[in-house]
Amino acid sequence: MxxxxxxxxxxxxxxxxxxxxxxxxxxxxxxxxxxxxxIGTRLAAEPVTVPRDPDPARDAYLRVLEAGRIEPGELHVYTSVPSEGVGYRVIVPFRLADGRLILLDRGFVPIAEKDAPRRLGPIRVRGSLLWPDETDGFTDPPDLAKNIWFARDVGRMSAALGTDPVMLVTEASDDAAAPLALPVTIDIPxxxxxxxxxxxxxxxxxxxxxxxxxxxxxxxxx
Structure with a gap:
């Protein structure tokens, strides 16, 4: 025993x-x-306007509908879309009706359209607020000379474009020639x-x- x-x-x-x-x-x-x-409930909710003081912990994935203006300036984030191939996300400064300036992720363009002219001025956008967590110790720094970024870094991008550190990811807009929208989806395992x-x-x-x-x-x- x-x-x-x-x-x-x-x-x-x-x-x-x-x-x-x-x-x-x-x-x-x-x-x-x-x-x-x-998150699913937020993405399925009726859109609202961007809160006065957006908070990442409280307002991430919040669905919004805003009328504003696209200001000059673009940042291009290298990415790929299974159905489209390799290209760029187009990030622009977006002036809200109340005067605030935030980041707008307009969507995807192929490599050949990286520097093509795109609509500026008034636009109506429906989408979701997002603070992407895409950077880590292995993320390459942006190639500023070629305007190529390798992740959506809200802090650095907002500093580069002079906006508030808030990103609206387009779901749809009234721009018929807009880049291919890449709406926010739930991709958390x-x-x-x-x-x-x-x-x-x-x-x-x-x-x-x-x-x-x-x-x-x-x-x-x-």
């Missing part, structure tokens, strides 16, 4: 850790599902159910291995 104690301790400890990891993933699943539901099943499955396997180990010890003892 004494020889079985270490095996029993290791088995119980391993099962406890694996079950805890599975439970943690279940909690993460509930947390992520709530976030995705909240939610794999926590799979992870939970994996951890619980490992816990069952660990328990089975422990029982087999204990059986082997008992047989040798007998």
């Amino acid at each position: 004494r020889r079985m104690i270490p095996a029993l301790v290791i088995g119980l400890a391993g099962c406890a850790v694996l079950v805890w990891l599975g439970v943690w993933q279940v909690h993460r699943l509930a947390w992520k599902t709530e976030i995705l539901d909240r 939610n794999d926590h159910l799979q992870y939970a099943v994996t951890w619980f499955g490992l816990a069952i396997a660990w328990a089975g291995m422990t029982l087999y180990w204990l059986w082997r010890i008992k047989r040798r003892t007998d």
Whole structure:
């Protein structure tokens, strides 16, 4: 019996850790599902005007409808669209009716249309507010000489165009010749159910291995 104690301790400890990891993933699943539901509700809501003091934590994915003016100046973000190939997102300064200047992501153009003339002046835009998290330690800095950016960096882009650090991503507009709109979609992965099943499955396997180990010890003892 004494020889079985270490095996029993290791088995119980391993099962406890694996079950805890599975439970943690279940909690993460509930947390992520709530976030995705909240984002989905915002993207499906009737559009409103841009809040007076937009806040990333409160207003991300908020659907808005604004009439304003596109001011001169463009930034081009290198990207690709499966159905269109490689090209650029066109980011411009957008003057709201109340005078504020924000960033407007007009959508996608092919490489050949990077420097093509585009509509300036009055426009009506429907879209969603977004503060994209696209930069990290591996993101190349923008090539300012060629006006090519490699991520939507709201802070640096707003400084470059002299706007508030707020981005409106176009869903639709009244510009028939506008770039191809790339509306905000929910692209946050939610794999926590799979992870939970994996951890619980490992816990069952660990328990089975422990029982087999204990059986082997008992047989040798007998």
